[in-house]
Amino acid sequence: MSIEWVNRAIDGLRVWGKEKGVEVDVDEVRLLCDYASDYLEVNELGDFKPGTFEELLLEIYPRKVIAPPETAPETVAAARTLIEFLVETGEIATKVAARMRATIDRIGPEMPAALADTSKYGMAKSIFSAIGADSLELGDPLPVQGATAEAVKDTATLDEDCDCPGCAPLPPVRLPAVADVVAAARQVPLLRDAHTVAGWLADHDRTTTTRRALRVKDAKQINRELGVAKPALAWRLALELGLADLTGITVVKETGFRSLAERAAEEVLDLWVGTVEFLGEEGRDVTGEALVDDAIYSIHDLLYRLQEPVPFDQVGDYLREVGDGGLVEDLPAALAALSYAGTVRLTPGGLALTDHGLWGLREMYDELGLDAPVAPDLAAGDAGALISGLLHEWFPDEAAERDVVRWLAARTPAEAAAELLSAVAGAPAQVRGVAVTIVDRLNHAAEPAVRGHLGDPELRPHAIHWLSSRGLDAPPLSEAEMLWVTVDMLALALPAAEAEPERFAENMGASGPPPEVIEDLWRVEHPDLVEVLELLGQTLPDEMAAKAARKAAFKARSRGIR
Structure with missing residues (x-):
């Protein structure tokens, strides 16, 4: 995260502190500079403004940093030290420093409450709090695979003996082809609108508010003339993705700005992952229903872990639990509006992730350092790999069926039966049972391979059953074999x-x-x-x-x- 100007600033701060006899919390000051650089377009020490500290302490820190409320005074003290360093080294004027101190005096007492406010947590902070920070209590439950939405309970801290949702590992997922992700991401309404808004503002020499927000009159014109449904949301995404920069408050396009359709595949993938992260950082005005918007990251995680559509009434129950009993005025409309972001889709069975939404979430989890395994393509392996994969409880039934069909399609019935039955000779009953179940789907063409296992004591009763059930010549089952x-x-x-x-x-x-x-x-x-x-x-x-x-x-x- 640190860049060159931050490194130089910290080196200068150490020298200044030693000369002045001032105790400097270097780690906290570095974090202030890092986040100011990443999120507030501070490119040198002189770019710090009074409003910079307000956004850092009340918005960025609560969203990003895993820290209990009682640590707020340490961060506030580090901010005060940074101000003194800035003014004494001539980076800011005395009057500016005075306004900064006044800002710190005003907002310092508010920071503990901001750190404790779970509604401010971003995706990364929420996940890591759920799995490892025993100093924080997370109010947003993370669902465990296989649970229903009604059964989701509050998370606890990470414990290897704990089976609560927050401690459950992420399930392996089946990923779509990268080319399909790229094609789908190019069609995501929100991501396309972010490009549209960034280009329009720059082409028309528009300016933002001092807080970098879209002006109301511009939002109305963009909505009216360009058909952008959520201009303010699209603009925040454009800033987050670096599609536009600000010179003061004037909007300029990124260097080499291109439309989404013109970008290379790798660029599209990076922008898509950034969009998924943006949606999870904090409540976004995607649907207009605060309860839904504040729980987007929880909804994503629920769908990722379950790997199947969640009925709409269960989504509503889940949202009430996440929102401490709150209600969504029009849940169907809100869920339909959520599809604007491109991560979810409505199905007859309920709400589900899009394929590219699943891919983006998995990339995000991986970047966060979480173990986000990818399920193997069972159809590409041999009989042993197919059976082993099917025995895993995490494997969704629909995906399993598709893999079995594709695996069988690559072989003749005789080849499939021979490979399956040979793979389970001497294997445990559960392994043998999977093979026998698949072989039972094969037609008469598999007869030579099945008949070839009549000499195997464990497979013989199954082979006899297969042959006789198809009216083929088979020896009778003895009483011992039947038992x-x-x-x-x-x-x-x-x-x-x-x-x-x-x-x-x-x-x-x-x-x-x-x-x-x-x-x-x-x-x-x-x-x-x-x-x-x-x-x-x-x-x-x-x-x-x-x-x-x-x-x-x-x-x-x-x-x-x-």
């Missing part, structure tokens, strides 16, 4: 049963094995036998069947099966 395959299929369901025991019990009540079959399962030589029987004994709604399972588990343990 073995029953245990094997139940073992495949163990993870789902542990996650949703009530649903598993309901399914078993409707189609589970009868008590007389369960009683005989204790004889089966299967590594998951006891676990399967214990699960049946705990979950089966039929007490007779549950008792049979518990009895069979006891017999299996007596045989030495664990």
